[in-house]
Amino acid sequence: MEPRVYATYWIETAFPLQQAAETMAGEQSTGTFVRVPGETDELREAHAARVEELVELGEVAAPSLPGSVLPRSGESVRRTARVVLSWPISNMGLSLPNLLATINGNLSELKAFSGLRLIDLKLPAEFLTRYQGPHFGVEGTRKLAGVYDRPIIGTIIKPSVGLSPEATAEQVRVLVEAGIDFIKDDELQADGPHCPFSARISAVMRVINEHADRTGRKVMYAANLTGEIDEMLARHDHVLAEGGTCIMASMNSIGLPAMKVLRAHSELPIHGHRNGWGLLGRSPAIGMSYIAFQKLWRLAGIDHTHVNGIDNKFCETNESVIASARECLSPMFDPPHPGCEIMPVFSSGQSAKQAAPTFRALGSIDCMFAAGGGIMAHPGGPAAGVRALRQAWEAAVAGVPAEEAARDAPELREALDAFGG
Structure with missing residues (x-):
């Protein structure tokens, strides 16, 4: 099984939490706002980010950040949650700059979120084959x-x-x-x-x-x-x-x-x-x-x-x-x-x-x-x-x-x- 990168986030959104988490996963891997040619089931199986965990934390009275939108359903209650996403290391390779683009990237700009913060990260040991870590x-x-x-x-x-x-x-x-x-x-x-x-x-x-x-x-x-x-x-x-x-x-x-x-x-x-x-x-x-x-x-x-x-x-x-x-x-x-x-x-x-x-x-x-x-x-x-x-x-x-x-x-x-x- 291919090693994976795991990232934990705190999110705030008025959208259904599962939908919001899947939006994050799609944005930072194979997907965009609409299915495109070439995005086959086989490709998604191999390279799509996974939602590994989703835990609702509570509601907030007002959006924490400007620029967010509400879903078309008219739902206005904003919920917070902890989300864990994972990616296969073949998506970004053993590269810290490309890892950062994957785990951070455009997430903070998505309109569906009135708050989104990276709170933890777990990397596979394969990164040690390219990066030396501390010398002393x-x-x-x-x-x-x-x-x-x-x-x-x-x-x-x-x-x-x-x-x-x-x-x-x-x-x-x-x-x-x-x-x-x-x-x-x-x-x-x-x-x-x-x-x-x-x-x-x-x-x-x-x-x-x-x-x-x-x-x-x-x-x-x-x-x-x-x-x-x-x-x-x-x-x-x-x-x-x-x-x-x-x-x-x-x-x-x-x-x-x-x-x-x-x-x-x-x-x-x-x-x-x-x-x-x-x-x-x-x-x-x-x-x-x-x-x-x-x-x-x-x-x-x-x-x-x-x-x-x-x-x-x-x-x-x-x-x-x-x-x-x-x-x-x-x-x-x-x-x-x-x-x-x-x-x-x-x-x-x-x-x-x-x-x-x-x-x-x-x-x-x-x-x-x-x-x-x-x-x-x-x-x-x-x-x-x-x-x-x-x-x-x-x-x-x-x-x-x-x-x-x-x-x-x-x-x-x-x-x-x-x-x-």
Whole structure:
């Protein structure tokens, strides 16, 4: 039996649910609005998408999106449902771009729907014959960072843009001396004339290498090499030559084919930045969940990805954040195939106060915990900010309330007082 791709959707429609689901299946496989010559029964049997599951969820009072229509019957009650469709892999081949056209395609524009969102995806392991998946993942990242028994504590270069290579390197000097594990470029900082990529990386790596020579501990720096494919490959080579241990790319900016090329070339972990995902994910009525989205990029080869954070500064709920993080740490394929697990990165307004709820919800220390102001704005300075985060996570893992642990940890006490208790 031919392996199949399975995609799960949430839909909202005034049309009969079975009819709506069959419309989706037809639109994204063999059918159009009318039977056409050549669409034989044999062709449909071999290539038509199947409706594997249809579960009604409830009614809504008003359409969630504009532009939908009502059926000719005059029915105006809109229902929601969960729909699972499947396709044979021969329809799209082992191709992520064509997979995306199949599972997403024109569905979101169909007039029959006042809401349609991709919420999950299950791929057959045959995709691993063409795509490499993560090279380093959780284990390889921990080895390069030298951190094994706790989350990797990270931060971001701020201001995002405007710093010269020398000023960036000086900020890195402060951070490595503070005991940070991981530093990343902001996604807005790439190769501007005020801070050319090569000059910035050379200046930063001089600081990191000198610190490593002195202490035996090399801080991981994710250099943002986002650009055209040839630029990214050359920038990777420069990072590698300078002794760097990580690169970063903005996933939505470069696309899946470019990420596949970068993964095949790279000798370093790829930090996949998700900026722009809000266009796909913010509305509950359209786009796709991050659970589905990150699977495409894991297969293409990223090793880390942002999942937002508990009580973040953006619009994503805590439940969505944790579901995404758990999915990053879950196998993508059935045994005995590689799991392609990657490191979830918690960020966005994080500080010591979020360590305990993050650990309780995630149930794992396999993550990066990135704080900007939570480190740099600590009353005792960046070193105290890093210590406070470590103290907060140590208490969380031990099951000790942060307020109790803070009695014997002044850095944690100051952090809780400064960032909201």
